[in-house]
Amino acid sequence: MKVLPVILRPAPAPWRAPVLDRRHGLFLALGLVLAVGAAEAQGAAAAHPSVLATLWRWTPLLMEGFVFNIAISLLAMAIGTVMGVLLGLGQVAPSAALRRVAWFLTQFFRNAPWLVLLFFAMFLLPFEVRVGGVTIPLPGWLKATIGFSLPVMANTAEIVRGAIQSIPFGQWEAAESLAFSRRRTLWMIILPQCVKRMLPPWMNLYSLVTMATVLASVVGVTEMLTLVSEVHAAEGGRAELLAPLYGYALICFFLYCYPIGRLTVHLERRFQVRI
Amino acid sequence: MNPAPPLLSVRDVHKKFGDVEVLKGVSFDVRRGEVICIIGPSGSGKSTILRCINALVPIDSGSILVDGQEVNDPKLDKLALRRKVGMVFQQYNLFPHKTALQNVMMAPIHVLKQDKAEVEARAYRLMKKVRLEGKEQSYPGELSGGQQQRVAIARSLAMNPEIILFDEVTAALDPETVKEVLVTIRELAEDGMTCVLVTHEMGFAREVGDHIYFTDRGVIVEHGAPKEFFAQAQDPRTRQFLDQIL
Ligand SMILES: Nc1ncnc2c1ncn2[C@@H]1O[C@H](COP(=O)(O)OP(=O)(O)O)[C@@H](O)[C@H]1O
Ligand SMILES: [Mg+2]
Numbered sequence: 001m002k003v004l005p006v007i008l009r010p011a012p013a014p015w016r017a018p019v020l021d022r023r024h025g026l027f028l029a030l031g032l033v034l035a036v037g038a039a040e041a042q043g044a045a046a047a048h049p050s051v052l053a054t055l056w057r058w059t060p061l062l063m064e065g066f067v068f069n070i071a072i073s074l075l076a077m078a079i080g081t082v083m084g085v086l087l088g089l090g091q092v093a094p095s096a097a098l099r100r101v102a103w104f105l106t107q108f109f110r111n112a113p114w115l116v117l118l119f120f121a122m123f124l125l126p127f128e129v130r131v132g133g134v135t136i137p138l139p140g141w142l143k144a145t146i147g148f149s150l151p152v153m154a155n156t157a158e159i160v161r162g163a164i165q166s167i168p169f170g171q172w173e174a175a176e177s178l179a180f181s182r183r184r185t186l187w188m189i190i191l192p193q194c195v196k197r198m199l200p201p202w203m204n205l206y207s208l209v210t211m212a213t214v215l216a217s218v219v220g221v222t223e224m225l226t227l228v229s230e231v232h233a234a235e236g237g238r239a240e241l242l243a244p245l246y247g248y249a250l251i252c253f254f255l256y257c258y259p260i261g262r263l264t265v266h267l268e269r270r271f272q273v274r275i
Numbered sequence: 276m277n278p279a280p281p282l283l284s285v286r287d288v289h290k291k292f293g294d295v296e297v298l299k300g301v302s303f304d305v306r307r308g309e310v311i312c313i314i315g316p317s318g319s320g321k322s323t324i325l326r327c328i329n330a331l332v333p334i335d336s337g338s339i340l341v342d343g344q345e346v347n348d349p350k351l352d353k354l355a356l357r358r359k360v361g362m363v364f365q366q367y368n369l370f371p372h373k374t375a376l377q378n379v380m381m382a383p384i385h386v387l388k389q390d391k392a393e394v395e396a397r398a399y400r401l402m403k404k405v406r407l408e409g410k411e412q413s414y415p416g417e418l419s420g421g422q423q424q425r426v427a428i429a430r431s432l433a434m435n436p437e438i439i440l441f442d443e444v445t446a447a448l449d450p451e452t453v454k455e456v457l458v459t460i461r462e463l464a465e466d467g468m469t470c471v472l473v474t475h476e477m478g479f480a481r482e483v484g485d486h487i488y489f490t491d492r493g494v495i496v497e498h499g500a501p502k503e504f505f506a507q508a509q510d511p512r513t514r515q516f517l518d519q520i521l
Contacts, residue, residue: 072474174368174427177329178382178434179357192372 020207020254020261026245028254032254035243042240051244058231065224066252072223073210076145080209081202087153088160094182103155109154114147114212121147122219141223143172152209159201163194200268207257207264214249224249230257280343282307282438282469283328288337290323297323299493300337305438310470312480315490318515321473324490325440328471329360335380342437354441361431361439367423368417375426376402376411379433394433401429404458421452425459428483438469446477477521481505489513491501 039051057185090102128137146263167190177187216226228245235241281304285326286329290298306313321396326332328339330346330353339346341359352504369378379398382387401409405425415423433441441460445453457479464470464483474480480487487504489496491512498504508514 071326168366168368170368171329171368171370174362174364175368176331177357177360177362178430179386180382181355184385188381191369193370 009065020258023260025254028251029042029057031246032244032251035247039240039244043238048238051241052239054235055244055248062224062227062231062248062252065222065227066249068221069210069213069216069223069253070256072141072145072148072213072216073206076148076152076209076213077206079146080149081156083149083153084156086162087157088164089186091161092164106154106157109150110158112151114151115215115218117150118144118147118215118219121150140215143223144213144219146207148212148216152205155190156202157206159198159205160194161254163197164190165195166197167193196271200264200271203260203264203267205259211253212256214253279307282304282309282342283471284338284340285324285328285342286338288324288327288339289335290320290327291335292481297493298327299424299494301493302309302337303488303495303498304473307375307437307469308467309485310483311486311488312472312474312484313488313490314474314477314516315488315496318456319490320493321490322442324335325362325442325471325473328440330356331362341498356358358434359437361429361434361436363424363431363439363441363444363479365443366428367420367447369423369427369430371415371446371508374412374414375407375418375429378415378426379430381406382430383433398429398433401432402426404432404462406455419452420448421455424448424452424456428456428459432463438471439463440468440473441474443473443475445474446499452488476519477505489516491516 036051036055043049045104069170069191087102090098090220091106093102122140125138125143125146129159130136164186171189171193172185175189176182180189213223214225216223217229220226228249232238232241232245283305284349285304286302288298288301290297294411301320301324303311313324315321323332327334328346330351334347337347341356344354344356344359345351369375372382373381376395378464379401380391380394382395383397384391399411402408405428407422407425407429408421410418410426412515415426420427428442444460448456453476457476460470460472461479461483472480472484482501484501486498487501488498489504489508489510489512494512496512497508500510505517508517
């Protein structure tokens, strides 16, 4: 009997964004322990205070920076998501002109390097805007947040568009035959079914944004990475402190992003079974 | 005696998709309480006819009157039309994120703005009517194909339509569950519901149909009352189709 080899070949797995797993954490922790150990040994020889004590002393300041990173990531995610949903809906709008504009904006901001968008936001946005008679200052961190919200917007738009188009056409048709308007169909029937499909990639996006917020140090926002380098300078710029300090920052990001990654994987699995 | 005008009157309907002429002058009438069956090979335009009646697809020329209302009219009140014309699909197309009962209740509440308590009572009655008592809170994914299709019928009935269009509603079902759906449709027909059935179930068409239409490549080749139609269809295209399927 002849067997069709084409049919038996398994479909290629779709590309998936890498997810942080336990091994990353273990690797990081091990690296930090080694770096701290090495620095302690060197420091002891030169009669410097203990590295651990140094880290501990600066922890409140570093945490302030870290919280700032989180705040930037959350705000960028909120702004970007709202704009991204609108842009995603624009890509499935009845108007062809609107669809084309939305498609172009999405592709443009999705394919621009994040750092470039950040620079654009920093240098193109004014330091204050006047709305009516009120002057709203735009500090650097806010501009950076807007800069990060642009790629969030574009990626969210793509997630929304993909999810809407993955819903079978029969759902639209059934709703239409029941006299649902297009808008009502979208909000009551299509989008609720999309949420499950959108949540995992959207959470992945959030992890990426969080880790990308350190780019803001390049444009002079005092987030965690900036503070790490300032602490390093304040400690006399000793070379053996570099690895422990930056390792410490890495661990903070890992501890924050790892649970999000696990939850994403968990949700993905659950939704796969349910749908 | 002056007979009442037909509830649905399709006159010389033409429809092209791009360059392909899918309907080439289709005409037929359906009277109130009548059940007509449309049979024909795949791709002959049966689904398109139903979609045109419901204004899901605009027609190029001709006329479709539903209860005296012209469907091929740019000023058509689609809400009014779709209240009158229900539709059931081959793939059920239930809303998977809503329970069976919610599927039935959604359109009357959100589109017709009817009272929720009243709609809910009606939805329970309809679930009972399609023999799905106890399945009200199930999600479509938890129901068999036949059960889902009966929910879809109940959902369509909830709008109190004058006529229901069935598009090969048993074609996707397991042979065992086909029967339960046909029973439901037969009961509707016996209650006096006007039905247009596109179907491959010839036995059912012969039994329930008042009139059979055979379509091929966008035209109605021939039609007749079931007994005569199945016994003495003349056209070779009809004969060939019936020989293949029976
Ligand atoms: N939306 C559409 N766009 C283009 N072609 C279509 C569309 N819908 C149906 N057709 C074509 O019209 C023809 C008739 O389709 P259909 O009405 O579904 O036939 P049937 O239901 O009898 O199988 C087919 O050739 C089909 O490919
Ligand atoms: Mg069809």
